[in-house]
Amino acid sequence: MSFVVATWRYFVFRKGAQIGIFNTDGDKLIDCKSFSVKPIQIQSSNQAQALDENKVASLLRPLRKLTSSMFPLDTSKVNSMDPESYKSDPSEGDIHTHVKLPKLAELDDVQSQPSVSYLIRPLPIRGRFDAVAAKNLKIERGAKYRELSIGNPVYNTEGTLIQPEQVIGPSKSFKKLLIIDIPDRSYYQNTVNNESFFQKSEELGEEEIGLVYHFIVNFQQIVFMC
Template sequence: MPLRVTFLGTSGAVPTTERNPSAIYVAREGDELLFDCGEGTQRQMMCFGTGFSVSQLFVTHTHGDHVLGIPGLIQTLDFNEREKPLAIHVPSGRRREIRSLVHALDTDPDFPITISAVGGGDVAYRGDDYEVRVFDVDHDTRAVGYALVEDERKGRFDRERAEELGVPVGPKFSQLHEGEPVELEDGTVVQPEQVVGDPRPGRSVVYTGDTRPTVATVEAAAEPDLLIHDGTFADDRVERASETGHSTARGAARIATEAGAKRLALVGTSSRYAGDVSDHHAQAQEVFDGDLLIPDDGDELEIPHLDA
């Protein structure tokens, strides 16, 4: 089952000619999710071919570089004669600001929009075989992060073992894989655990939005396949990062290491680095020995099952 992440916007608060403000698109088997919506996100969606079938928008906080793309996106969806609903999830106490953005042009969209408030520990959305969980982060305003966590998958079915036990090829295979015992013609009962392996973990993607390094991120998902973390500053601006509620690349790498993340993507790079993120990369690599990337706008990642 495909799980694809597209980085639509990877800049900090000030966009650059190469980087748009924050927006992360996630596609999973027909579900299309958007995390944050900085200005110009709808153009990025056109540029990088994601389409506009997003059904859920998850907002980490209401600073402009994370939400000012909402009016443009809503208008574009309306112009495209959208009919299906759009659900927007926002931190508790911030529904009014998002409602104002949805109706910024003093018009009502022709498709339904719901705005729900979420806080740490909530499940913002439940999809088929996965959920999007909410965790608290540490920014200089009310803010949350989101973790997309898939359900456990069934263990592998050992066909060879099943045949050795006398299970005939056919429906009884499916019954066993679904966890039901089956009775053979001679009265022998075969239990699922005899032919089905242990449950296999699903995949997980964690997105922090803007935050200082925090233990809540470590706890959001055990050993995430991908951690997308604020990496606004390099070591030269450690104090500035703390003052403004952001992380350095090194600080994000420490969190990734503690969380057991398999991949770390640093986003939100400050425009003051003029496109040179070599220090970010080098400093993070001193701490994190997993797969590290500082994505450009338009970069895509496929998240595989480790046992595929």
């Protein structure tokens, strides 16, 4: 967490932002109001590695100091309207000379952790209710219109059963968005050989992938073709 927070150099917190956090430990589909997200976990081809706890502690120490400067407990140091009241000058600390973060692999056994890619499906938009078609089918206005609009069949004035698709236009579908994360070379083969990206079902949808974002580190400019 210290490593993540230390990289938030340009992140601005918004008090009004509603952020929902979902656990992606499994492959459970995440349903939202207008889209669904399928987390896809991909394991590294490398074996887990042992870390030197003393080295990890020494690397984390300056990171924790950096994050404490970014989010100080004593806000009077930087928030006072009177500069003369500042207890210290943040620019004088040698922490500001540390401009290069340690590699994440030096802090944690990252090879034992899967990368997580995301298959995002915008949910289809239901077609519009055709009032003219409903009138021609001799359906009474009001409650029966509402029932049809939510997908329930109704009887018209002549006792004929009318299905929703007779008065509702076709749904509008959208192509999926795929976000692929390849942290390093050890995840590459397992990623390009993964079939989960192209699975189709009633739950996942039958739409094709229309847009792909690649998060790839620069290991000899590997080109990923999708």
